[in-house]
Amino acid sequence: MHMNKVISCSKAVEMIPDGATIMVGGFMGVGSPHRLIDEMVRQGRKNLTIMANDTAFEDIGIGKLVAAKMIRKLITSHIGLNPETQRQVIEGEIEAELCPQGTLAERIRAGGFGLGGILTPTGIGTVVAEGKQIMEVDGKQFLLEKPLTADFALIAAHRSDYRGNLEYSLTARNFNSIMATAGRTVIVEPEHIVPTGVIPPDAVATPFVCVHHIIGRA
Amino acid sequence: MHMNKVISCSKAVEMIPDGATIMVGGFMGVGSPHRLIDEMVRQGRKNLTIMANDTAFEDIGIGKLVAAKMIRKLITSHIGLNPETQRQVIEGEIEAELCPQGTLAERIRAGGFGLGGILTPTGIGTVVAEGKQIMEVDGKQFLLEKPLTADFALIAAHRSDYRGNLEYSLTARNFNSIMATAGRTVIVEPEHIVPTGVIPPDAVATPFVCVHHIIGRA
């Protein structure tokens, strides 16, 4: 017998307080935890800090959190396909930190893996470098970008076993497997839950030790 | 029709000159490219710089390169189970740089992924930190460890397709998938070669674009 990590969507969202810092998986809505997002909107959280690649579209994925004005701060690489996010950012309703996509992914990984930051050539000589430390290593310049962690990581997966081993599907993987390492509490919304042992060790993309709660069938 | 990357073991080793810098996959011989190593010994390379987790045992894996006195410099985390490596290092025949295992893995990844180095807490306050830069990030100290790349990465895999998509098996994965990103020429020795398309996209651990040559059946 082993611990059952499955909980309901509403119970999971009840754990998340106003003001929480939350990583949300997905890329333009693909591979986002849609049921968790809908439940967040239903329960009405506010003042959230959201870290995510993008805010999708106005009526899809993380865009719904924007539309419901639940976000105080946003760390993201792209908001160009969501005019409402741009409006809230330009009008100062959301404080936005724009971060190059590859840097964002590495910063989250660094947070999850205990590294003090990353040294990247991306952003050198651009506005992204403003106020940041430049490091010279063997004659080349790199920007020091700091690690990111979050109170919660809300991720989506294709399959989970009852222990929390995860498989992803194609481009729905994106930031999910990385965020799974960097949330202090990691909640996964899988499309399917299978008996433990069904996912072979080599097919596991996120090992069960990273996952704290699994959202059960609707 | 697509390019066929399969070559013979002897042709592959002929590409490697004396004095080359080579990453070799494997952990205590498990997941090492044994046929490539045997062929290296047969063809008799010298003055090699080898980067590998360990030197296995005297008659297994990388230990054979040590026994044949082919190594000038070694960057590794552990030589404790190979007395001949210890002898050559203590007597100055091999110049050894000992590196904590997690740091070694990240340095190789940093080399493969274009990062300027890694910032790790591992080694702070120990002999490993001597001569290295300490960075303070948000009040915590980290050691700057530099990236590693190599002329060649010799790796082992469970299956390859003809394009070079790779799957690994259990603990035979270890450093192989990481080194596959960091060698300027990457040569894989798979246990099996399968038609392209047989390994599904989500099962690919090393994408084909990282692999330059595939060793054919013996």
Next chain:
Amino acid sequence: MDDKILIAKRVALELKSGSLVNLGIGLPTLVPRYLPSDMEVYFQSENGIIGMASVPGPGMEEPSLTDAGGGFVGAIPGAASIDSCFSFGLIRGGHLDLTILGGLEVDEQGRLANWMVPGSRLPGMGGAMDLVTGAKRVIVAMSHTAKGQPKIKKQCSLPLTSVRRINLIVTEMAVIEPTDEGLVLREAAPGVKIEEITAATEADLIVPAHVPEMQVDPALPGDLFYLGGTSRSH
């Protein structure tokens, strides 16, 4: 010939068999249409697929297989899925042979600005900064002017995407190569005079004694067929 198709056909000549290529949104996704059928080029979409192809046909869209704009795509046999760290590791680590991007401005040193217009548009840089900094080769495919104003300028007025010098600019008027000496006019589009190019370019152009005409195949298809191209249902 449509300007976009002219640009796409010319850019297609720069692609090499066996190379890994990333295409920006819009014009760059027209390029694959104009590759010789015996050439195998691998397309990476930075959201996590290597071996991107078009959707095989209507009704065969897969919700978990999209490009960086969220449009449905397909995949070649032997495609590989990767996470965002691996995807950008390939880009930053020099594994990406070529990226083809649109541009808002390019300066005399060959530096690109393509990610924001202060005060009016704040889309975020997405993957553009990593792509321009890390790809082995960067081709900017863009219209030569915008609203009659040159886009190739002495200085970019917009924020730079990277300080890295890009490798080639292809417009409907010309092919221009940024070099140590400056911007060199390499080719002129069919029927376009060199004076017209220099007049439409704010930056100084180095004009060699002989500037050949841009060679593209007019027999290749002339319809706007984008890789991906199948929008999502939102």
Next chain:
Amino acid sequence: MDDKILIAKRVALELKSGSLVNLGIGLPTLVPRYLPSDMEVYFQSENGIIGMASVPGPGMEEPSLTDAGGGFVGAIPGAASIDSCFSFGLIRGGHLDLTILGGLEVDEQGRLANWMVPGSRLPGMGGAMDLVTGAKRVIVAMSHTAKGQPKIKKQCSLPLTSVRRINLIVTEMAVIEPTDEGLVLREAAPGVKIEEITAATEADLIVPAHVPEMQVDPALPGDLFYLGGTSRSH
């Protein structure tokens, strides 16, 4: 009771259900034998498996499933394979609840030296530095003395593995906890007097008014059964 078995039985009491644990080579691999059967503890081997178990039986060894010493192991249903970056990412990133390691020396500040003896043994640190620096909890399981000399010293004479203060020392004589105030004697082994412990310890020990006796179950098996334990054929 054999010293090693006593230590292993005592360390086993420190493990918690649902936790992720890494075991050093040697003595620490005795510990799983002494866990209650209803407790589920997950063992990581840093060479890339989470959910390590013993080989299910003779003839069922798998060449690609080994521990960090190269010995054959098994895996629980729902085990996961990971590469070396992920393995040490878990260790460095605070995902590893506990590591149990052998020790050569521990100093008065609770700092461990366990990876080299200058001039005579140069094994390399392997994963030890990452483990001691990164694990949430570090237990050192070792003999109290070596050749009659104390291993718990005022200062380590050997190079440190990490400056991080370890959490607990378990020997055949005592359980000792490094704290802000110094090394606190928490338990004495059955039949061992406190004076014997302080005499065998070079570092100052803080001895509370009441030092309970180490409680281990003598009914548990007394044979040396190591996790892994199946050597390779070299």
